[in-house]
Amino acid sequence: MASYKLHHIKLRFWQQWLLHSLLLWAVLTLYDLCDYWVRIQNEGYFIFYEDGSPLTVGRRFYNQVVYDWLWTGVLVAVYFVETAYHIAFGRLKKGYKIIGIFLGIACVIFYGVDAYIHYNMNGFVVWRRLVAPFYPILLSAVYAFMYVVARHYIHQRINSAETLSEQSLAELKALKAQVNPHFFFNTLNSLYGTALEVNAPHTAESIDQLAGMMRYTMNEAEKDYTSITNEIKFLEDYLHLQRLRLPNRNNIKLKTGTSYDGKPCTIAPMLLIPFIENAFKYGISIDHICWVHIQLNIKNQQLLLLVENRILKEHSVSQGQGTGIENTQKRLRLLYPDQHKLTISQTDAFKVELHIELHL
Structure with missing residues (x-):
């Protein structure tokens, strides 16, 4: 639509x-x-x-x-x-301002010359002609x-x-997106119970984390704002699952870090995940040297997110492309019109730098 x-x-x-x-x-x-x-x-x-x-x-x-x-x-x-x-x-633009200045000067000269000519021809007082x-x-x-x-x-x-x-x-769109997650959430609960029965604790833990993410998606996404601690937990679970998914190879470098001063604040739910998802989608390769760097800092209700990944030829993406990032940019403009600054750059790496003044 x-x-x-x-x-x-x-x-x-x-x-x-x-x-x-x-x-x-x-x-x-x-x-x-x-x-x-x-x-x-x-x-x-x-x-x-x-x-x-x-x-x-x-x-x-x-x-x-x-x-x-x-x-x-x-x-x-x-x-x-x-x-x-x-x-x-x-x-x-400067050019239009210059044109306006010249037009103003031209009008003054025109009325001055007009007054002088009429004074010579008709003997009118110049002041009367200028006041006309x-x-x-x-x-x-x-x-x-x-x-x-x-x-x-x-x-x-x-x-x-x-x-x-x-x-x-x-x-x-958010309401439409809530139909399928209920089905997946119930399925994950069943898989979690099966993993415990066959004594696979790591698998059960991963399923439990994924279920928590699904629960967060369904419950918190309905709210306008959620606690920053909930959002951080959601991102950490996502990064943990990504680490489990990726093979242990020397060509893949993943560096992440989170710093939070503990002061209470809120954020629009699932606002940051599209930038991180984009980094894994376009910055990871099994066969080539690649890396993803993610750093999240929250201090005094000021959020700074840095996401950077290497640009791979087979996953090349132009700046600003991607429905997820485009929708997030719209959300930022709607929810934080004067409280955010987003910079997206692309050289040999795709880099996202986002600063938000969070709400209490």
Whole structure:
């Protein structure tokens, strides 16, 4: 089942600028033409050319596009509006900022030259000519403020709705995943009893650990958060079973370590296991030299997980691939949006470094 993305289409800055300009110009032009048409209906034609022909609505629209150049003013104004939004609530590339500075300087020069020309031609006071654009600028500033606030509010609402949608989908997947573990858990209980009867204590211990992992998967996965001690026990059982599974060969090097200061804290259940599973899946080979290094440190509610494995040609995996890691990245963004830092790098080894500020 694919998750539904509410903001699947994401426009670039220049695309947002042009689309916004087109819509605003269309609204302003439509308002002017409708107002002109209403006045004609009430008063009759009141603007005429030298030959006596009236200025029709169509001709007024043509004049606006060809002679008045209202759209150029809209382009410039909207550029500043979009720039203000991206500076306040997003990231704006340096090039767009430079363009904005040049546009601002160009506007100042334009109005200055315009005032000087009209002063020479008509004897107008320069100050009056400079003050003339004040009202359009004020209206543009008010519009910019309303636009920025409204767009930011809508953006927050979309993000909130998408977050709820992804959480619901994750819960549905978790419920579906709980069907088969019950069957395996009951089977493991039977195998555990059989191993004890035939006096195979090591086998019984391994089965008991695996059953504990299955129990943890079924019970703790339903919770939003679990004790960090439960998660550590789950990871240690998994690593123990991996050591039993792997043959004792010189070409396989497995190094693990856990450090925990004992201070109580919680973590989302089964959040770390995909990174460790990935290391064993792609970093272990029976025939080639390989190694897996895992280090988990928890101190003062700060978790640091380091997982590193050699990249094998037959198990080569590109950075970021794998459903498990992809789903874990989504969980981290949902559960620890500002409390985690995940770094995945790949050279001759695949390395995962995860830092989380755990909850109490």
